[in-house]
Amino acid sequence: DAGVIQSPRHEVTEMGQEVTLRCKPISGHDYLFWYRQTMMRGLELLIYFNNNVPIDDSGMPEDRFSAKMPNASFSTLKIQPSEPRDSAVYFCASKDSVASPLHFGNGTRLTVT
Amino acid sequence: ELKVEQNPLFLSMQEGKNYTIYCNYSTTSDRLYWYRQDPGKSLESLFVLLSNGAVKQEGRLMASLDTKARLSTLHITAAVHDLSATYFCAVVLKNTGNQFYFGTGTSLTVIP
Numbered sequence: 097d098a099g100v101i102q103s104p105r106h107e108v109t110e111m112g113q114e115v116t117l118r119c120k121p122i123s124g125h126d127y128l129f130w131y132r133q134t135m136m137r138g139l140e141l142l143i144y145f146n147n148n149v150p151i152d153d154s155g156m157p158e159d160r161f162s163a164k165m166p167n168a169s170f171s172t173l174k175i176q177p178s179e180p181r182d183s184a185v186y187f188c189a190s191k192d193s194v195a196s197p198l199h200f201g202n203g204t205r206l207t208v209t
Numbered sequence: 210e211l212k213v214e215q216n217p218l219f220l221s222m223q224e225g226k227n228y229t230i231y232c233n234y235s236t237t238s239d240r241l242y243w244y245r246q247d248p249g250k251s252l253e254s255l256f257v258l259l260s261n262g263a264v265k266q267e268g269r270l271m272a273s274l275d276t277k278a279r280l281s282t283l284h285i286t287a288a289v290h291d292l293s294a295t296y297f298c299a300v301v302l303k304n305t306g307n308q309f310y311f312g313t314g315t316s317l318t319v320i321p
Contacts, residue, residue, distance in 0.1 A: 127307060139297070139311040152308070187251065191307075197242050197254040198299075198309060 098122075100201035102188050108207045114176040117204045119188030120169055129198060130163055130173050131187040139187075145171065178208045211236045213300050215312035223320050225287050230315045232281040232298035240301040241281045242309070243272050245294045252297065256283075288319045 101120040109115055121128045129144040143153040148165045156163070160179070165171040175182055185205050189198040212235040222228050232241070240259055244252040256265040258274035258281060265272050269292065271284045281298055298312045 129307075129309075138313055141309065144307060146307070189252075194307075195240060195257065195259055197244075197257050198252075199254070200252045202251045 100188055100190050100199055102186075102201035102204050104204060105202065106205050106207075108209065109178055110209055111179055112177045113208075114174065115178045115182075115206060115208075117173040117186050117188075117206070119171045119173070119201060121171070121188070121190030122192075122199055123169065125190035125192045125199070127191045128165060128171050129189040129191075130171070131189060131200075132184045133187060133203070134184045142173070175206075178206075180208045182206060183208050211238070211300060211302050211308075211310040213298060213310050213312040215296075215298060215315050217315060218313060219316050219318075221318045221320060222285075222288050224289055227287065228285050230283040230285070230296055230317075232283070232300075232312055234279050234281075234300045234310070236279075237276070237303045238279070238300045239276065239303050241274050242299040242301075243281070243283055244297045244299065246297065246314070247294050255296075285317075288317075290319045290321055293317055293319045 103118045127146050130142040132140045142155045143163045144151055145165045161175055163173045185203045187200050187203045189200045191198050214233045216231050243256040245255050246252045256272040261276040263274045269286045274281045295314045295316045297314045299309045302308055
């Protein structure tokens with residue numbers, strides 16, 4: 097099993113640009129999560145999906161952030177327009193059953209200048 | 210909202226010593242998870258604790274859960290340098306399914 101795959105690993109962009117982060121969950125996992133990690137705020141849940149349907153997006157900071165899951169093997173997190181305060185590591189995670197742990201990808205380190 | 214507190218935030222210990230990391234949470238939960246994160250890396254699942262009194266052990270690490278006290282502990286026995294990492298606990302609200310609330314993390318450094 098290849099695990100959760102995220103791309104790109106690093107992204108450096110200028111303020112105002114659009115950024116798209118990508119995630120491929122583990123095959124067979126019904127749940128997909130997007131987290132953001134910063135030193136100041138720790139790990140924050142942004143949004144999660146169950147069977148490709150967004151269940152809770154209350155953690156999405158503002159309208160500049162959007163996430164989609166068009167099929168069971170792919171999800172995107174888009175920031176438009178990006179701002180310096182969006183700089184963070186963004187993790188995607190997936191899981192199968194209710195009690196199983198989250199399986200995290202390697203993360204995307206985003207730097208907005 | 211569920212609050213999850215870990216202490217200590219930073220821990221420096223000598224090889225061979227024992228120590229315990231504590232994870233307190235504010236609301237009823239029936240599931241607790243421990244993760245390890247190495248610098249610049251992803252989070253790796255260590256333990257899944259699903260009931261009051263649950264105890265899990267792997268190598269020099271042992272985790273336990275007391276749901277009545279809303280407390281989990283991660284005990285380190287005879288620490289070695291390879292255990293240096295940041296350890297997170299994560300709690301799921303009872304009956305809510307999938308809202309994982311992460312603690313602040315404990316940064317552990319084991320000194321030779």
